[in-house]
Amino acid sequence: MSSSMSGRLVLVGTPIGNLGDLSPRALETLSQAAVVACEDTRRTGRLLSHFGIASPTYIVVNEHTEGDAAERVIGHVQRGDVVVLVSDAGMPGVSDPGEYLVAQAIAEGVTVEVVPGPSALVHALVASGLTTSRFVFEGFLPRKGSGRALRLRELSEEHRTAILFEAPHRLEKTLNDLADVCGGERRIVLARELTKLHEEIWRGTVSGAIERCAEIDPRGEYVLVLDGAPPAAEPTEVEIREAVELALGRGLSKKDAAAEVAELFAVARNRVYEIAIAL
Numbered sequence: 001m002s003s004s005m006s007g008r009l010v011l012v013g014t015p016i017g018n019l020g021d022l023s024p025r026a027l028e029t030l031s032q033a034a035v036v037a038c039e040d041t042r043r044t045g046r047l048l049s050h051f052g053i054a055s056p057t058y059i060v061v062n063e064h065t066e067g068d069a070a071e072r073v074i075g076h077v078q079r080g081d082v083v084v085l086v087s088d089a090g091m092p093g094v095s096d097p098g099e100y101l102v103a104q105a106i107a108e109g110v111t112v113e114v115v116p117g118p119s120a121l122v123h124a125l126v127a128s129g130l131t132t133s134r135f136v137f138e139g140f141l142p143r144k145g146s147g148r149a150l151r152l153r154e155l156s157e158e159h160r161t162a163i164l165f166e167a168p169h170r171l172e173k174t175l176n177d178l179a180d181v182c183g184g185e186r187r188i189v190l191a192r193e194l195t196k197l198h199e200e201i202w203r204g205t206v207s208g209a210i211e212r213c214a215e216i217d218p219r220g221e222y223v224l225v226l227d228g229a230p231p232a233a234e235p236t237e238v239e240i241r242e243a244v245e246l247a248l249g250r251g252l253s254k255k256d257a258a259a260e261v262a263e264l265f266a267v268a269r270n271r272v273y274e275i276a277i278a279l
Contacts (some may be wrong), residue, residue, distance in 0.1 A: 005078040005085075006080055006082070007076070007077040007078060007079065007081055007082065007094065007110070007111070007116075008077060008082055008110070008111035008112070008113055009077050009083050009085060009101075009102070009105050009110055009111065009112050009113070010029055010033075010082060010083070010084050010085070010112075010113045010114070010115060011073075011084075011085050011086075011091070011092050011093060011098060011102070011112070011113070011114045011115065011275055012026050012029055012030060012084050012085070012086050012092075012115045012117065012202075013026065013090060013091045013092075013115060013116055013117015013118055013119065014026070014047060014086050014087065014089060014117060014118070015047075015089065015092065015117075015118055015198075016089040016090045016093060016118045016119075016120050016123070016194055016195055016197065017089070017193065017194060017195035017196035018195040018196060019047075019050060019081065021118045021195060022047075022051070022114075022117070022173065023115070023117060025115050025133045026115050027051055027053075029082075029115050030048060030053055030084055030086075031051075031053050032082055033056050033082050033083065033084040034056060034057065034061060034081040034082055034083070034180075035056055035057045035058070035073070035076050035081055035082075035084070036048075036056045036057070036058055036059075036074065036083075036084050036085075036086065037058075037059045037060075037061040037073050037083055037084065037085045037086070037098065037101070038058060038059075038060065038061065038085075038086050038087070038088075039060070039061065039062045039086075039087055039097060040060075040062075040088055041058045043088050044058070044086055044088075045058075047086075050199075058075075059072055059073055059083075061073070061085065061098070061101060062097055063095045063097060064095045065145055066098075066100050066101055067100065068106045069101070070105075071103045073085075073101060073105070074104060074105055074108050074110055077105070077109065077110045077111075078108070083159075085098055085101065089118075090117070090118055090119055090120055091116070091117060091118075091119050094119070094121070094139075095139040095140060095165055101274055108205040109264060110146070117163065118202060120165075120191075120194050120221075120223050121137055121163045121165075123191070123194050123195070123223075124163065124189065124191040124194065124201070124223035124225050125161065125163055125225055127189075127191065127201050128161070128189040128191075128201075128203070128225040129189070129203060130161045130187065130189065130225055131160075131161050131227075131228065132161065132228050134159075134160040134161070134228075135160050135161040135162070136160045136161070136162050136163070137158055137162075137163045137165045138155065138162055138163065139164065139165055140164070140165050140166065140167075141164060141166075141174065143170070148177075148205075152177055152178070152180075152181045153181060155178070155181065155182065155226065156181040156182045156229060157229055158228060159228040159229050159231065160228050161225060161226065161227060161228050162225075162226040162228070163174060163223065163225055163226075163228065164223070164224040165221065165222070165223060165224075166221075166222045166223075167221060167222075168218035168219050168220060168221070168222065169218070171218045171222055172213045172214070172218070173212055174224070175188075175206060175209050175210045175213055176210060178206050178226065179206045179210060180209060182206060182229070183206070183224070184205060184206050184207030184210075185205050185206070185207065186205065186206050186226065186227055186229075187203075187204070187205060187206075187226075187227035188203075188204065188205065188206050188209050188224060188225065188226050188227065189201060189202065189203050189220065189224070189225040190202040190209055190212070190222055190223075190224060191223040191224075192218075192219070192220045192221065192222050192223070193220050194223070195278070197211060202219065206226075232266075234267075235265040235267060237275070239265070240261060240265060240267070240271075240272055240275055241275050241279070243255050243261045243264060243265070243278050244258070244261050244272060244275055244279060245279065247260050247261060248276070248279065254271065254273065254276040254277060254279075255276075257272075257276055258272040258273035258275075258276045259272075271274070
């Protein structure tokens, strides 16, 4: 066992399809781990076996066990062990277990390191052809209810490129919901089987994606890259004047009315105040 000073939690990115994407640093870290925390011991066991790494001590960290497992993981690190956290594929903590564990480890003063690796969301984004300078990751949408409706409405107004994950059997429903809130002409990219032999990246509109979904049998996890909402149209002088008149009618001063309307339309306050003065 290592000295207590060398204990640490290391998040390691693992391949999302192509085993050749496991980096030399990730291999070295996995081979030195006293404990591997993972979602599925069978899947991670096959990965380690493929690279000739002897089976370590495993701790199962999935959506059901992460809370209880965090205490065990932190205990190992505090005793001087190197604990590696992996997910079934990609970076742990991103739509996979790890977020809670990392937060608890940091709270306990445990050293947390990251060995970067493959990421489906970044892969799909840079291959999409859509704007990459500003983007937002939405992960999986809530399956139903007000939570889903709220997230969809937010997406319809989001000006940044949005990235979502979706299961194949829910793809059609999500595309139809996106069409309802964003319109069928919004650009979208469907990516699946990333880094694998049959990698597929389809580019088109939301309406076109719905048609394609009806033509094929969706298989594999999907990454959806949705174009941002177009910028809002510049308000006209008439619209600003009417809004100022309504604000004044509620008893606001011209200064306060100008401030309120300027924020409402995201325009310069001086411009609105000049209209208010003219009234």
